[in-house]
Amino acid sequence: xxxxxxxxxxxxxxxxxxxxxxxxxxxxxxxxxxxxxxxxxxxxxxxxxxxxxxxxxxxxxxxxxxxxxxxxxxxxxxxxxxxxxxxxxxxxxxxxxxxxxxxxxxxxxxxxxx
Amino acid sequence: xxxxxxxxxxxxxxxxxxxxxxxxxxxxxxxxxxxxxxxxxxxxxxxxxxxxxxxxxxxxxxxxxxxxxxxxxxxxxxxxxxxxxxxxxxxxxxxxxxxxxxxxxxxxxxxxxx
Numbered sequence: 001x002x003x004x005x006x007x008x009x010x011x012x013x014x015x016x017x018x019x020x021x022x023x024x025x026x027x028x029x030x031x032x033x034x035x036x037x038x039x040x041x042x043x044x045x046x047x048x049x050x051x052x053x054x055x056x057x058x059x060x061x062x063x064x065x066x067x068x069x070x071x072x073x074x075x076x077x078x079x080x081x082x083x084x085x086x087x088x089x090x091x092x093x094x095x096x097x098x099x100x101x102x103x104x105x106x107x108x109x110x111x112x113x114x
Numbered sequence: 115x116x117x118x119x120x121x122x123x124x125x126x127x128x129x130x131x132x133x134x135x136x137x138x139x140x141x142x143x144x145x146x147x148x149x150x151x152x153x154x155x156x157x158x159x160x161x162x163x164x165x166x167x168x169x170x171x172x173x174x175x176x177x178x179x180x181x182x183x184x185x186x187x188x189x190x191x192x193x194x195x196x197x198x199x200x201x202x203x204x205x206x207x208x209x210x211x212x213x214x215x216x217x218x219x220x221x222x223x224x225x226x227x228x
Contacts (some may be wrong), residue, residue: 005176035218042220090157105157105158
């Protein structure tokens with residue numbers, strides 16, 4: 001089945017540790033995105049990438065880093081500099097050429113900082 | 115800054131009641147508009163979208179939305195809700211331009227009582 005796979009589904013981290021969330025897609029999409037979902041705040045864009053080896057900051061990029069070395073992969077690292085990392089993280093992808101605007105989402109990763 | 119407002123944070127309805135969820139955006143240029151839905155335990159998925167043409171768009175599961183440009187609104191409607199419509203609904207806006215970056219509203223949690 002084509003889709004987006006995020007792992008792990010649940011992750012616990014101690015304060016001061018970096019953690020990397022995986023996102024893989026087999027939809028052959030050019031563009032990939034990372035959103036953070038918090039109760040009452042909707043989805044906020046962290047980073048996005050329109051093509052391999054290129055990415056841009058979203059609205060809340062501080063304390064996060066990404067890489068896009070392969071078309072199908074867009075890992076997100078939550079660094080110790082992120083002041084409030086406990087959240088639900090969603091990865092998405094879309095076609096770029098058609099610019100349809102439709103995003104396809106993974107099932108999310110819930111990060112809890114202890 | 116561009117933003118998307120969903121005024122109803124929580125809505126509780128009985129089955130067969132009619133539904134209207136408000137969505138307003140702040141941007142004066144060309145926009146594409148979306149409603150996404152997140153059923154309990156499932157990933158976000160597209161409900162319907164507006165790009166151009168008829169401002170009344172129909173989506174899956176009997177949902178529809180009307181784009182009123184003069185009011186900067188894109189309200190979601192369904193004449194008769196079912197228990198299975200219980201979910202969180204997100205309005206999103208794609209600004210004119212060369213990316214698929216979406217701005218999401220804060221979401222509306224709909225609970226339908228049988």
